[in-house]
Amino acid sequence: MEMNRELIVLINARLVGTDPQYHRQIVSHELRENAVWIGAQLHGKDGTATIRTVAALLHVSPSTVSRWFQPGEFERECEYLSHAFKADGSLKPSIPGRGSGTGNDGQ
Template identity: 45%
Template sequence: MEDDYRQWGTKEGGGFNEPTLTYKQNPAMETYLALRRAHPDAEIEISASRGLDALFRMEPELQKHGFDPADIAAILDADPEAISKVALQCMEKLIAAKELAARGETHLIGRGKAVPLALVDWIIMVALDGMSWTGQLEIQRDLIVLIQNRLGGIQGKYYRNSELHERKQNALFIAGQMLARGEKTGIRHLARLLGVEASSVSRWFEKGEFERESQRYASWFDDNGSLKPLLHRK
């Protein structure tokens, strides 16, 4: 029986396999996790947006916000050109709304000047459902960027932490190399070399951290500023 589940969400004789039917009856994360643990090799078809029926209900809302329902129908078939087209449209509308908000305009959705975020998320779900339904699981980069934006993008906490760590390492690498060559360095001088404000560099480090770590990094270099072999670094 498990071999049947490995087919494209179907069972012998037609129709969805049992894991797929169970998920579609209750498309929750808990349901999927239990099914996946119980049937690790099963093909579980996960589309949940109810296809064309949902599209017919959403047609007035889509048209109101400038989306062509025909493009959404094409997305349901995982058409890559339609996915890219609509993803870019969503980005344009989100950026336009952000610019209006930055100028102090309010109540943008109520005034028809911004697309509801819930609608953007629905479009993303339809695109992912279409890819699952058709088995065309190669995702378009335009859709990836849109999803990244809705997930917080580069403003997310962990992304920012990773970026901060990289900036600190680059700053300390330069400072350590300069110290090893006998050159004086400091926050202001380093900021000029990096092309950023001194206040920004200061915020990267706790009190005393820059001086302490700069000395440690300096031990990685010889007097000419060349990296020592790894075994000789402290």
């Protein structure tokens, strides 16, 4: 099946938007969040989470990951979130009734 060029442009505009800079910012923000969670998981497993390791897993340059964070921020965020992971790298189960903040404490 061959698609009309105008239809492809319209679909792309609806999915990505007409502002590529906005799209790049969204992708960058999502990758930054992924970097923190991957780093936290690695830190929770064996205590090591490096920008180089996370960059390799995200298929980006280490300098790209470095630009997403202020000095020391990556390590602090990974350390903070690492408590959510078990030693095998899996997430710890949440405990019902323990400050979910939703008002619904699992009952």
